[in-house]
Amino acid sequence: MMWFLKGIKKRIKTENLNDKYKIKYPSVLEGKSDYNCPTGAIENNKWVKEKCIFCEKCDLKPTYKQDMYNINNNIPDIFKKSFYLYPIDSGTCGACNTEFNTIFSPQYDINRFKIFLSNTPRHADALVIMGVYTENMDKVIENAYDAMPEPKLLIGLGACSVSGGIIGEKISKKFDIEILGCPPSPYTIINAILKARGNVK
Amino acid sequence: MKYYKFGDKNGRYIGSNDKYDVYENTIASRIAENNEKIKKEPYEMYFNYGPSAGGLRESVNFNIVTPGETIRDITVNSYYKRRRIKIINDDIDTALLKVERINGFHSASNTVCFLLAVEDALNIDNHNSNNKRIIEIELERIRSNLDVIKGLCESAGFSVPEKQLLYLMEKVTRIISDTFNHRYFFSANYINNVYGNFDSIKLDDIYKEFNEIYNGLLESKIFMDRIQENGIVKDANSTGPAARASGYKYDARIDSKSLVYNNYNIFAMEDGDTFSRFMVRSNEIFSSIEIINNNLNKINNNKNDVKIENKSGEGAARIESPQGDIFYYANIENNKIKELSIISPSYLNIELFKKAIKNNNILTDFFFVWNSFGIWISELEVDFI
Numbered sequence: 001m002m003w004f005l006k007g008i009k010k011r012i013k014t015e016n017l018n019d020k021y022k023i024k025y026p027s028v029l030e031g032k033s034d035y036n037c038p039t040g041a042i043e044n045n046k047w048v049k050e051k052c053i054f055c056e057k058c059d060l061k062p063t064y065k066q067d068m069y070n071i072n073n074n075i076p077d078i079f080k081k082s083f084y085l086y087p088i089d090s091g092t093c094g095a096c097n098t099e100f101n102t103i104f105s106p107q108y109d110i111n112r113f114k115i116f117l118s119n120t121p122r123h124a125d126a127l128v129i130m131g132v133y134t135e136n137m138d139k140v141i142e143n144a145y146d147a148m149p150e151p152k153l154l155i156g157l158g159a160c161s162v163s164g165g166i167i168g169e170k171i172s173k174k175f176d177i178e179i180l181g182c183p184p185s186p187y188t189i190i191n192a193i194l195k196a197r198g199n200v201k
Numbered sequence: 202m203k204y205y206k207f208g209d210k211n212g213r214y215i216g217s218n219d220k221y222d223v224y225e226n227t228i229a230s231r232i233a234e235n236n237e238k239i240k241k242e243p244y245e246m247y248f249n250y251g252p253s254a255g256g257l258r259e260s261v262n263f264n265i266v267t268p269g270e271t272i273r274d275i276t277v278n279s280y281y282k283r284r285r286i287k288i289i290n291d292d293i294d295t296a297l298l299k300v301e302r303i304n305g306f307h308s309a310s311n312t313v314c315f316l317l318a319v320e321d322a323l324n325i326d327n328h329n330s331n332n333k334r335i336i337e338i339e340l341e342r343i344r345s346n347l348d349v350i351k352g353l354c355e356s357a358g359f360s361v362p363e364k365q366l367l368y369l370m371e372k373v374t375r376i377i378s379d380t381f382n383h384r385y386f387f388s389a390n391y392i393n394n395v396y397g398n399f400d401s402i403k404l405d406d407i408y409k410e411f412n413e414i415y416n417g418l419l420e421s422k423i424f425m426d427r428i429q430e431n432g433i434v435k436d437a438n439s440t441g442p443a444a445r446a447s448g449y450k451y452d453a454r455i456d457s458k459s460l461v462y463n464n465y466n467i468f469a470m471e472d473g474d475t476f477s478r479f480m481v482r483s484n485e486i487f488s489s490i491e492i493i494n495n496n497l498n499k500i501n502n503n504k505n506d507v508k509i510e511n512k513s514g515e516g517a518a519r520i521e522s523p524q525g526d527i528f529y530y531a532n533i534e535n536n537k538i539k540e541l542s543i544i545s546p547s548y549l550n551i552e553l554f555k556k557a558i559k560n561n562n563i564l565t566d567f568f569f570v571w572n573s574f575g576i577w578i579s580e581l582e583v584d585f586i
Binding site for chain 2: 002003004006007010013021023024025026038053054055056057088089090091092093094095096097098099101102104105106107108117118119120131132134136137140144165166167168182183185
């Protein structure tokens with residue numbers, strides 16, 4: 001009871017997604033650069049967002065826009081009702097894991113969009129894979145994916161899983177949704193999932 | 202190397218990796234351990250948990266031997282997410298991008314320790330940057346300690362303080378983001394330089410709000426019952442908050458010369474249980490805020506000139522990361538990494554966890570004990586190739 005009252009006293013802390021605080025890096029970059037990027041994120045002077053780790057070494061300028069994602073397939077309408085995510089760590093540094101947990105914080109409260117965590121892949125709608133490819137986790141990811149009911153989605157979260165980043169090799173699976181950034185900010189994660197489900201135009 | 206030399210055991214044990222055993226003042230060759238597989242009695246069973254399961258943030262597997270309720274023995278298999286990072290022959294700038302991503306949640310500690318080792322190797326004067334480095338490490342410690350206490354609340358099913366601590370973690374992350382342009386300090390650190398706008402660091406609200414949560418938790422009999430007298434471990438070979446919670450006043454902020462803190466008083470407890478680790482972590486949030494406020498008055502925002510005269514050499518550094526001593530050894534040849542070695546505090550903390558969980562605990566104590574050590578597998582399971 002005591003903690004319930006303490007919680008009520010703090011009032012609502014959840015923020016409107018339009019009132020974003022400014023995140024400089026990672027954010028959408030613009031401009032041209034001839035920098036010899038160690039991850040290959042600049043090709044023919046243009047930005048390749050999937051490979052970028054936002055190291056601030058090139059001449060590209062941050063725009064503070066938090067919508068770096070790719071939606072590669074049509075997402076079934078059934079996921080508009082509720083959406084359960086099962087995160088799996090292939091080979092992360094820990095930053096993607098932490099940003100993923102942050103979307104459940106009072107500021108972002110992703111539960112308000114009917115998006116929840118599942119404790120098992122058997123009840124999950126989407127597998128969220130983070131980190132670079134690692135030999136030992138490859139089989140674990142395969143087993144988790146096989147255990148999921150249809151229809152099911154694969155989400156790649158972070159530059160490491162999508163392109164290998166600067167640390168290693170990318171995950172060999174094809175993702176339905178790619179969420180980009182090193183690590184992706186909570187806004188990017190929420191924007192990508194809402195867009196994929198068709199909650200926003 | 203100014204503060205380290207290769208040799209035999211000298212001073213307290215800091216930790217090991219595949220190649221070295223590191224002590225307070227020396228680096229010794231690794232003595233391999235004889236790891237025997239645990240065997241169960243006829244009335245016991247193996248309970249296998251992980252590497253991927255609800256409740257685990259990172260991929261790690263536990264093999265628990267139990268007769269049904271108590272935990273008699275445990276093995277921790279942390280190798281599942283072992284990463285092989287190509288860093289040998291990289292120049293220092295490229296290596297730095299990779300070191301930042303060894304443990305992103307503790308990127309400041311890893312990066313600063315790596316740079317201190319590089320500066321030691323190349324004989325670079327770094328005294329102008331160290332106040333800024335102390336500020337970023339202490340900011341990281343605040344966020345890390347909030348995360349550990351949040352984990353304890355989560356284990357106890359205390360959703361309100363858990364969410365309030367998650368809210369505070371995000372507030373600290375936004376202060377880091379506003380100061381260093383990145384939520385995890387990426388690209389903020391360079392040789393003898395820290396890039397950031399330190400004017401945006403205001404921690405009075407964090408102090409006040411955490412103090413309310415801390416006092417609320419201390420008044421909760423249910424929470425105290427769950428964390429007192431479980432996961433007890435007292436071991437001379439320990440590190441960080443786990444050491445200080447069991448009466449060993451080990452702290453690299455006092456006993457390492459790599460990054461010198463002035464007038465720091467160690468907060469220590471005696472019992473070595475989960476409650477003691479909670480108390481140490483909580484009180485270090487308050488002391489970190491004080492350290493940051495004191496150091497903010499001492500910094501200047503000028504960019505430091507870097508004069509690299511030697512392009513080859515070997516260096517080592519040890520600092521106090523949020524989980525304990527972190528150590529880097531770097532051998533540099535013609536401005537390229539010839540050898541790099543890390544001793545993570547998670548190595549000793551896993552050893553301590555194994556001893557603590559076997560000490561009269563039941564299965565429901567598992568998450569309290571695991572979360573109280575703040576172990577990160579990412580910085581433990583890494584090969585430099």
